[in-house]
Amino acid sequence: MxxxxxxxxxxxxxxxxxxxxxxxxxxxxxxxxxxxKPFSCEVCGTAFSTNSSLKRHIRTHTGEKPYSCQVCNAAFSTNSCLKRHYQTHTGEKPFSCDVCGVAFSTNHCLKSHMKTHTEEVPYSCETCGVAFSTNSCLKWHIQTHTGKKPYSCDICSMAFYTNSCLKRHYRTHSGEKPYACDVCRMAFATNSHLKRHIRRHTGEKPYSCEVCGKAFSTDSNLQTHFRTHTGQKPFSCEICGISFSTNSILKNHMHTHTGERSYTCAVCGNKFSTNSYLQTHMRKHSGDVAYSCVLCGTSFSTNFNLKRHMQIHTGEKPHSCEVCGRSFTTNSDLKIHMRTHTGDKPYPCKICGIAFPANSNLKSHMRTHTGKDKGKKERT
Structure with a gap:
């Protein structure tokens, strides 16, 4: 040739x-x-066309980072990575898309982006047939089949499919947040997190629900919302069996069993199991009652409480018991009621062992041990 x-x-x-x-x-x-590709890595087997490319790759395993940023001291394994990093400080994005105008810091990122317009996906997985716009995306995907995670954190031993994922993970240890918002100066560990945050300022919601048309700022929020239509609740409590649509709601629920309340009000000292409960409580001190009933004028600190209140006016009880036919205004009230049929009592007293179907019943019972009920009776 x-x-x-x-x-x-x-x-x-x-x-x-x-x-x-x-x-x-x-x-x-x-x-x-x-x-x-005659040059192969002895650690993970990846092959390269040049010895210099292999040497650069080896640094992903050794952790060697000889190139340092003079602005923030972040270190990198290659000079090209350092140059790309500098653009996070300068904001320089010299490569623009002729179709939509989006700008990129490297020509490689622009080329990958262009395939989103052409819908070109020339790289296919031989195992499942899924196609990708870049060979690197295909390589990452193949590791989901092999289970191979060649990049390990030397601090906590967590393993990752790609070196870029490992680098992002390291920031959880170092606390590095190199991506700052130009509007409010909040900093983030990854550029993707910054982009999601920016939508709070712009109000952009590019992800729409095909069922009801509601729009969301992130795809993950859309997926969570979609479960309200499908009824899917993939996260279950190992103690009482209640299922939830998101892992965060499950974590909040677990506090009802552990009794953990790590969020403290700086005004009155009350403790809460979640930050959202604390923020709702703080409105009692600030007098902020953002949600008002248009029928009777009653104000509420949360939209959820307002919606429940509105059912008093409408008489709506959309949640019915399949056993006895009794109806309830909320799904949580129905779940508590169902325990009268199943006999399930997931809330035990740690002092005497008596179990109750609802956490509110347990709280009332605890007063018999603390003496608070006795004090009320004596005053009456």
């Missing part, structure tokens, strides 16, 4: 018509066409 070529570049590729000054560079170039 080499032909003689007059002039300063005597080595000429007949495939793509690129010329080279010396044979060594010509030989390396020809591997682009032949696919030859």
């Amino acid at each position: 080499m032909a003689s070529h007059d002039g300063d570049d005597p080595f000429f590729c007949e495939v793509c018509h690129t010329a080279f000054k010396d044979k060594s560079h010509f030989d390396i170039h020809m591997r682009v066409h032949t696919g030859e």
Whole structure:
């Protein structure tokens, strides 16, 4: 494939018509066409066309980062990564999409982005047939089939499919947050988190529900919302069996069993199991009652409480018991009622062992041990 070529570049590729000054560079170039990768990593087996590429790759395993940022001291394994990082400080994005105008810091990112317009997905998985726009995305995907996670954190031993995921993970240890919001200066560990945050300021909600049309700022919020239509609740409590649509709601629920209340009111000292409960409580001190009933004028600190209140006016009780037919205004009230049929009592007293079907019943019972009920009776 080499032909003689007059002039300063005597080595000429007949495939793509690129010329080279010396044979060594010509030989390396020809591997682009032949696919030859004679240099293999002894750790993970990844192969490379040049020895220099292998040496750079080895640093992902050794952790060597000889290139440091003079602005924030962040270190990188290659000079090209350092140059890309500098653009997070300068904000420089010299590569723009001719179709939608979105700008990128590297030409490689622009080329990958362009495939979202052409819908070109030339890289297919031989196992499941899923297609990808870049070969790197395909390589990451293949590891979901093999289970191979060659990049390990030397601090906590967590393993990852890609080196980029490992780098993002390291920031959970270092606390590094190199991506700052230009509006409010909040900082984030990843650029994707910053982009999601920016939508709070712009109000952009690019993800719409196909069922009801409600829009969301992130795809994950849309997926969570969609479960309200499907009824899917994949997160179950191992203690009482109640299922939830999100893991965060399950975590909040677990506090009802553990009794943990790690959020403290700075005004009165009351403790709460979740930050959202604390924020709702703080409105009692601030006098903020943002949700008002249009029928009777009663105000509420949360929209959820307002919606429950509205059912007093409408008489709506959409949650019915399949056993006895009794109806309830909320699904949580129905669940508590169902325990009268099943006999389930997931809330035991830690002092005497008596169990109750609802947490409110347990709280009332606890007063018999603390003496609070006795004090009330004496005063009456």
